[in-house]
Amino acid sequence: MFHRQTLAAAAAGILLTAGIGATAPAGATAPASRTTTAPATARVVDVRWGGHSTFDRLVIDVRGTMPPVSVKPVKELRYDGSGNKVPLAGKYFLEIRLSPAVAHNEAGASVYQGPRLLKIHLPALKGVALTGDFEGVVTVGAAFAAKPVYKTFVLHHPERFVLDVARPAPVCRG
Template identity: 75%
Template sequence: MFHHRQTLAATAAGILLAAGTGATVPADAGAAPAPSTRPPATARVVDVRWGGHPTFDRLVVDVRGSLPPVSVRPVKVLRYDGSGHRVPLPGRFFLEIALSPATAHDQSGRSVYKGPRLTTIRLPALKGVALTGDFEGVVTIGAAFDTKPAYTSFTLHSPERFVLDVAHPPAHCPR
Protein backbone atom coordinates (compact mmCIF):
# COMPACT_ATOMS: atom_id res chain seq x y z
CA MET A 1 0.00 0.00 0.00
CA PHE A 2 2.89 2.30 0.80
CA HIS A 3 4.28 1.73 -2.69
CA HIS A 4 0.87 2.57 -4.16
CA ARG A 5 0.82 5.91 -2.28
CA GLN A 6 4.35 6.74 -3.47
CA THR A 7 3.37 6.01 -7.06
CA LEU A 8 0.22 8.08 -6.68
CA ALA A 9 2.17 10.97 -5.13
CA ALA A 10 4.82 10.81 -7.84
CA THR A 11 2.16 10.82 -10.54
CA ALA A 12 0.38 13.79 -8.95
CA ALA A 13 3.68 15.68 -8.62
CA GLY A 14 4.43 14.99 -12.27
CA ILE A 15 1.04 16.29 -13.31
CA LEU A 16 1.45 19.43 -11.20
CA LEU A 17 4.97 19.98 -12.51
CA ALA A 18 3.78 19.62 -16.11
CA ALA A 19 0.87 21.98 -15.44
CA GLY A 20 3.20 24.52 -13.82
CA THR A 21 5.63 24.33 -16.73
CA GLY A 22 2.79 24.79 -19.18
CA ALA A 23 1.67 27.88 -17.32
CA THR A 24 4.99 29.59 -18.08
CA VAL A 25 4.36 29.37 -21.83
CA PRO A 26 2.75 32.57 -23.16
CA ALA A 27 -0.99 32.20 -23.51
CA ASP A 28 -0.91 33.17 -27.18
CA ALA A 29 1.94 30.83 -28.14
CA GLY A 30 0.83 28.87 -31.15
CA ALA A 31 -2.50 30.72 -31.26
CA ALA A 32 -3.62 32.93 -34.12
CA PRO A 33 -2.36 36.52 -33.80
CA ALA A 34 -4.66 38.94 -32.02
CA PRO A 35 -6.65 41.22 -34.34
CA SER A 36 -5.04 44.59 -34.98
CA THR A 37 -6.01 47.35 -32.59
CA ARG A 38 -5.15 50.06 -35.13
CA PRO A 39 -7.99 52.44 -35.89
CA PRO A 40 -9.48 52.07 -39.36
CA ALA A 41 -7.77 54.02 -42.11
CA THR A 42 -8.99 57.59 -42.43
CA ALA A 43 -10.51 58.67 -45.74
CA ARG A 44 -8.13 60.64 -47.94
CA VAL A 45 -9.32 63.52 -50.09
CA VAL A 46 -7.30 63.25 -53.31
CA ASP A 47 -8.92 65.63 -55.80
CA VAL A 48 -11.59 68.23 -56.47
CA ARG A 49 -12.90 68.73 -59.99
CA TRP A 50 -15.81 70.47 -61.66
CA GLY A 51 -17.78 70.69 -64.86
CA GLY A 52 -20.49 72.75 -66.48
CA HIS A 53 -23.79 71.25 -67.60
CA PRO A 54 -26.77 72.86 -69.40
CA THR A 55 -28.64 73.80 -66.19
CA PHE A 56 -26.14 73.29 -63.38
CA ASP A 57 -22.45 73.25 -62.44
CA ARG A 58 -21.05 70.19 -60.71
CA LEU A 59 -18.28 70.03 -58.11
CA VAL A 60 -16.88 66.56 -57.30
CA VAL A 61 -14.67 65.63 -54.34
CA ASP A 62 -12.73 62.38 -54.91
CA VAL A 63 -11.96 60.27 -51.84
CA ARG A 64 -9.82 57.17 -51.30
CA GLY A 65 -11.19 54.88 -48.60
CA SER A 66 -14.68 55.02 -47.16
CA LEU A 67 -16.50 58.28 -47.73
CA PRO A 68 -16.81 60.07 -44.38
CA PRO A 69 -19.73 62.26 -43.33
CA VAL A 70 -19.83 65.50 -45.35
CA SER A 71 -21.39 68.81 -44.37
CA VAL A 72 -22.12 71.75 -46.64
CA ARG A 73 -22.87 75.13 -45.13
CA PRO A 74 -23.09 78.67 -46.41
CA VAL A 75 -20.51 81.04 -44.91
CA LYS A 76 -20.07 84.80 -45.26
CA VAL A 77 -16.32 84.50 -45.82
CA LEU A 78 -14.05 81.57 -46.61
CA ARG A 79 -11.07 81.26 -44.25
CA TYR A 80 -8.10 78.92 -44.20
CA ASP A 81 -8.29 76.47 -41.30
CA GLY A 82 -5.56 76.95 -38.76
CA SER A 83 -4.46 80.45 -39.79
CA GLY A 84 -7.90 82.05 -40.16
CA HIS A 85 -6.66 84.07 -43.14
CA ARG A 86 -9.28 85.02 -45.73
CA VAL A 87 -9.34 82.88 -48.90
CA PRO A 88 -8.93 85.20 -51.92
CA LEU A 89 -11.68 83.83 -54.17
CA PRO A 90 -13.98 86.01 -56.25
CA GLY A 91 -17.66 85.94 -55.38
CA ARG A 92 -20.26 87.25 -52.97
CA PHE A 93 -21.58 83.89 -51.70
CA PHE A 94 -19.61 80.93 -50.40
CA LEU A 95 -20.13 77.31 -49.41
CA GLU A 96 -17.84 75.42 -47.05
CA ILE A 97 -17.67 71.67 -47.64
CA ALA A 98 -16.22 69.70 -44.71
CA LEU A 99 -15.31 66.00 -44.71
CA SER A 100 -14.59 64.42 -41.33
CA PRO A 101 -12.81 62.28 -40.39
CA ALA A 102 -10.57 62.79 -43.40
CA THR A 103 -7.12 63.96 -44.40
CA ALA A 104 -5.44 65.19 -47.56
CA HIS A 105 -2.04 63.81 -46.51
CA ASP A 106 -0.48 60.43 -45.78
CA GLN A 107 0.93 59.15 -42.48
CA SER A 108 4.28 60.78 -43.27
CA GLY A 109 2.62 64.16 -43.73
CA ARG A 110 3.03 64.22 -47.53
CA SER A 111 0.10 65.63 -49.47
CA VAL A 112 -2.03 63.11 -51.37
CA TYR A 113 -4.28 65.89 -52.68
CA LYS A 114 -3.74 66.48 -56.42
CA GLY A 115 -6.51 69.04 -56.99
CA PRO A 116 -6.39 72.83 -57.06
CA ARG A 117 -5.31 74.71 -53.94
CA LEU A 118 -6.93 77.93 -55.16
CA THR A 119 -8.45 78.51 -58.58
CA THR A 120 -10.85 80.86 -60.29
CA ILE A 121 -13.54 79.22 -62.43
CA ARG A 122 -15.75 80.88 -65.03
CA LEU A 123 -18.88 78.76 -65.08
CA PRO A 124 -22.43 80.16 -64.87
CA ALA A 125 -22.72 79.39 -61.13
CA LEU A 126 -19.31 78.27 -59.82
CA LYS A 127 -16.68 81.03 -59.69
CA GLY A 128 -13.89 79.49 -57.66
CA VAL A 129 -12.68 76.58 -55.54
CA ALA A 130 -10.05 76.30 -52.82
CA LEU A 131 -8.70 73.66 -50.48
CA THR A 132 -9.14 75.63 -47.27
CA GLY A 133 -8.02 73.06 -44.74
CA ASP A 134 -6.48 69.74 -43.89
CA PHE A 135 -6.39 70.16 -40.15
CA GLU A 136 -7.09 67.88 -37.17
CA GLY A 137 -8.94 65.22 -39.16
CA VAL A 138 -11.10 67.62 -41.15
CA VAL A 139 -10.65 68.50 -44.82
CA THR A 140 -12.46 71.66 -45.92
CA ILE A 141 -13.08 72.95 -49.41
CA GLY A 142 -14.50 76.34 -50.25
CA ALA A 143 -16.63 77.17 -53.28
CA ALA A 144 -17.43 80.70 -54.49
CA PHE A 145 -20.47 82.08 -56.32
CA ASP A 146 -21.72 85.47 -57.56
CA THR A 147 -25.34 84.63 -56.71
CA LYS A 148 -26.81 82.71 -53.79
CA PRO A 149 -26.28 79.04 -54.68
CA ALA A 150 -29.23 76.66 -54.96
CA TYR A 151 -27.65 73.26 -54.60
CA THR A 152 -28.18 69.55 -54.04
CA SER A 153 -25.62 67.03 -52.91
CA PHE A 154 -25.21 63.28 -53.03
CA THR A 155 -22.58 60.56 -52.97
CA LEU A 156 -21.38 58.13 -55.60
CA HIS A 157 -19.42 54.95 -54.99
CA SER A 158 -16.73 52.83 -56.66
CA PRO A 159 -14.78 55.13 -56.56
CA GLU A 160 -15.99 57.18 -53.60
CA ARG A 161 -17.13 60.71 -54.46
CA PHE A 162 -19.09 63.55 -52.95
CA VAL A 163 -21.05 65.54 -55.55
CA LEU A 164 -22.43 69.07 -55.26
CA ASP A 165 -24.74 70.26 -58.07
CA VAL A 166 -25.40 74.00 -58.16
CA ALA A 167 -28.24 75.32 -60.33
CA HIS A 168 -27.39 78.04 -62.82
CA PRO A 169 -28.75 81.44 -61.79
CA PRO A 170 -31.89 82.59 -63.63
CA ALA A 171 -31.08 84.71 -66.69
CA HIS A 172 -32.61 87.83 -65.09
CA CYS A 173 -30.41 87.63 -61.93
CA PRO A 174 -27.40 89.92 -61.93
CA ARG A 175 -24.12 88.09 -62.11
Protein backbone atom coordinates (compact mmCIF):
# COMPACT_ATOMS: atom_id res chain seq x y z
CA MET A 1 0.00 0.00 0.00
CA PHE A 2 2.81 2.41 0.95
CA HIS A 3 4.55 1.64 -2.38
CA ARG A 4 1.45 2.73 -4.44
CA GLN A 5 1.16 5.99 -2.50
CA THR A 6 4.84 6.74 -3.05
CA LEU A 7 4.55 6.06 -6.80
CA ALA A 8 1.42 8.24 -7.07
CA ALA A 9 3.15 11.11 -5.21
CA ALA A 10 6.24 10.82 -7.40
CA ALA A 11 4.14 10.81 -10.59
CA ALA A 12 2.19 13.86 -9.42
CA GLY A 13 5.44 15.66 -8.63
CA ILE A 14 6.87 14.91 -12.08
CA LEU A 15 3.71 16.12 -13.81
CA LEU A 16 3.57 19.27 -11.70
CA THR A 17 7.23 20.05 -12.37
CA ALA A 18 6.78 19.47 -16.12
CA GLY A 19 3.72 21.74 -16.11
CA ILE A 20 5.52 24.55 -14.29
CA GLY A 21 8.47 24.37 -16.67
CA ALA A 22 6.15 24.60 -19.68
CA THR A 23 4.31 27.72 -18.56
CA ALA A 24 5.19 31.15 -19.88
CA PRO A 25 4.75 34.62 -18.38
CA ALA A 26 1.35 36.21 -18.98
CA GLY A 27 2.70 38.73 -21.51
CA ALA A 28 4.68 36.22 -23.55
CA THR A 29 3.53 35.12 -26.99
CA ALA A 30 3.95 31.74 -28.59
CA PRO A 31 6.42 31.35 -31.45
CA ALA A 32 4.87 31.78 -34.90
CA SER A 33 5.30 28.09 -35.70
CA ARG A 34 3.17 27.12 -32.69
CA THR A 35 0.34 29.63 -33.20
CA THR A 36 -3.00 28.03 -33.98
CA THR A 37 -6.30 29.63 -34.81
CA ALA A 38 -9.76 28.34 -34.09
CA PRO A 39 -11.66 27.18 -37.16
CA ALA A 40 -13.91 29.89 -38.54
CA THR A 41 -17.67 29.43 -38.50
CA ALA A 42 -18.98 27.95 -41.73
CA ARG A 43 -20.27 30.55 -44.19
CA VAL A 44 -23.19 29.83 -46.50
CA VAL A 45 -22.32 31.63 -49.74
CA ASP A 46 -24.74 30.35 -52.40
CA VAL A 47 -27.73 28.19 -53.22
CA ARG A 48 -27.96 26.63 -56.68
CA TRP A 49 -30.39 24.25 -58.34
CA GLY A 50 -30.72 22.20 -61.49
CA GLY A 51 -32.98 19.72 -63.20
CA HIS A 52 -31.92 16.20 -64.12
CA SER A 53 -33.84 13.44 -65.90
CA THR A 54 -35.30 11.86 -62.74
CA PHE A 55 -34.67 14.42 -59.99
CA ASP A 56 -34.24 18.10 -59.19
CA ARG A 57 -31.18 19.12 -57.20
CA LEU A 58 -30.66 21.91 -54.68
CA VAL A 59 -27.05 22.66 -53.65
CA ILE A 60 -25.95 24.86 -50.75
CA ASP A 61 -22.34 26.08 -51.08
CA VAL A 62 -20.38 26.51 -47.85
CA ARG A 63 -16.95 28.02 -47.17
CA GLY A 64 -15.19 26.44 -44.21
CA THR A 65 -16.05 23.13 -42.57
CA MET A 66 -19.54 21.81 -43.30
CA PRO A 67 -21.68 22.24 -40.18
CA PRO A 68 -24.38 19.78 -39.14
CA VAL A 69 -27.40 20.08 -41.46
CA SER A 70 -31.00 19.09 -40.76
CA VAL A 71 -33.86 18.86 -43.23
CA LYS A 72 -37.43 18.72 -42.05
CA PRO A 73 -40.84 19.06 -43.64
CA VAL A 74 -42.79 22.09 -42.38
CA LYS A 75 -46.36 23.26 -42.99
CA GLU A 76 -45.17 26.70 -44.06
CA LEU A 77 -41.94 28.63 -44.31
CA ARG A 78 -41.26 31.47 -41.86
CA TYR A 79 -38.41 33.97 -41.72
CA ASP A 80 -36.16 33.40 -38.70
CA GLY A 81 -36.14 36.26 -36.24
CA SER A 82 -39.32 37.99 -37.43
CA GLY A 83 -41.53 34.92 -37.81
CA ASN A 84 -43.14 36.45 -40.92
CA LYS A 85 -44.48 34.01 -43.51
CA VAL A 86 -42.26 33.51 -46.57
CA PRO A 87 -44.30 34.39 -49.69
CA LEU A 88 -43.31 31.30 -51.66
CA ALA A 89 -46.00 29.34 -53.51
CA GLY A 90 -46.15 25.62 -52.85
CA LYS A 91 -48.15 22.95 -51.12
CA TYR A 92 -45.20 21.24 -49.39
CA PHE A 93 -42.09 22.78 -47.85
CA LEU A 94 -38.70 21.69 -46.54
CA GLU A 95 -36.65 23.68 -44.04
CA ILE A 96 -32.90 23.16 -44.37
CA ARG A 97 -30.99 24.27 -41.28
CA LEU A 98 -27.19 24.67 -41.03
CA SER A 99 -25.77 25.29 -37.57
CA PRO A 100 -23.39 26.69 -36.56
CA ALA A 101 -23.21 28.77 -39.73
CA VAL A 102 -23.55 32.35 -40.94
CA ALA A 103 -24.23 34.07 -44.26
CA HIS A 104 -22.31 37.24 -43.34
CA ASN A 105 -18.76 38.26 -42.45
CA GLU A 106 -17.37 39.68 -39.19
CA ALA A 107 -18.43 43.20 -40.20
CA GLY A 108 -22.02 42.04 -40.73
CA ALA A 109 -21.93 42.32 -44.54
CA SER A 110 -23.62 39.51 -46.44
CA VAL A 111 -21.38 36.91 -48.10
CA TYR A 112 -24.40 35.07 -49.51
CA GLN A 113 -24.67 35.39 -53.30
CA GLY A 114 -27.71 33.17 -53.90
CA PRO A 115 -31.39 33.97 -54.24
CA ARG A 116 -33.26 35.55 -51.34
CA LEU A 117 -36.67 34.52 -52.69
CA LEU A 118 -37.14 32.91 -56.08
CA LYS A 119 -39.83 31.02 -57.95
CA ILE A 120 -38.34 28.03 -59.82
CA HIS A 121 -39.95 26.21 -62.75
CA LEU A 122 -38.74 22.62 -62.37
CA PRO A 123 -40.93 19.52 -62.16
CA ALA A 124 -40.32 18.98 -58.41
CA LEU A 125 -38.69 22.15 -57.05
CA LYS A 126 -40.94 25.20 -57.27
CA GLY A 127 -39.12 27.78 -55.17
CA VAL A 128 -36.27 28.56 -52.81
CA ALA A 129 -35.68 31.24 -50.18
CA LEU A 130 -33.00 32.21 -47.71
CA THR A 131 -35.20 32.28 -44.63
CA GLY A 132 -32.64 33.04 -41.97
CA ASP A 133 -29.16 34.11 -40.98
CA PHE A 134 -29.84 34.56 -37.30
CA GLU A 135 -27.89 33.72 -34.14
CA GLY A 136 -25.46 31.28 -35.80
CA VAL A 137 -28.11 29.43 -37.79
CA VAL A 138 -28.68 29.69 -41.53
CA THR A 139 -31.97 28.38 -42.89
CA VAL A 140 -33.06 27.81 -46.46
CA GLY A 141 -36.61 26.98 -47.45
CA ALA A 142 -37.67 24.98 -50.50
CA ALA A 143 -41.18 24.72 -51.96
CA PHE A 144 -42.80 21.86 -53.86
CA ALA A 145 -46.17 21.22 -55.54
CA ALA A 146 -46.11 17.52 -54.57
CA LYS A 147 -44.87 15.85 -51.39
CA PRO A 148 -41.07 15.68 -51.83
CA VAL A 149 -39.26 12.35 -51.83
CA TYR A 150 -35.65 13.27 -51.25
CA LYS A 151 -32.17 12.20 -50.25
CA THR A 152 -29.34 14.33 -48.90
CA PHE A 153 -25.57 14.11 -48.86
CA VAL A 154 -22.46 16.25 -48.51
CA LEU A 155 -19.75 16.75 -51.12
CA HIS A 156 -16.28 18.08 -50.33
CA HIS A 157 -13.62 20.27 -51.97
CA PRO A 158 -15.46 22.64 -52.13
CA GLU A 159 -17.92 21.96 -49.31
CA ARG A 160 -21.56 21.68 -50.34
CA PHE A 161 -24.79 20.18 -49.11
CA VAL A 162 -26.96 18.45 -51.70
CA LEU A 163 -30.70 17.77 -51.65
CA ASP A 164 -31.98 15.56 -54.48
CA VAL A 165 -35.75 15.48 -54.92
CA ALA A 166 -37.38 12.80 -57.07
CA ARG A 167 -39.49 14.19 -59.87
CA PRO A 168 -43.19 13.36 -59.69
CA ALA A 169 -44.38 10.52 -61.91
CA PRO A 170 -45.92 11.73 -65.16
CA VAL A 171 -49.70 11.79 -65.22
CA CYS A 172 -51.17 9.43 -67.82
CA ARG A 173 -54.15 10.83 -69.63
CA GLY A 174 -56.09 8.36 -71.61
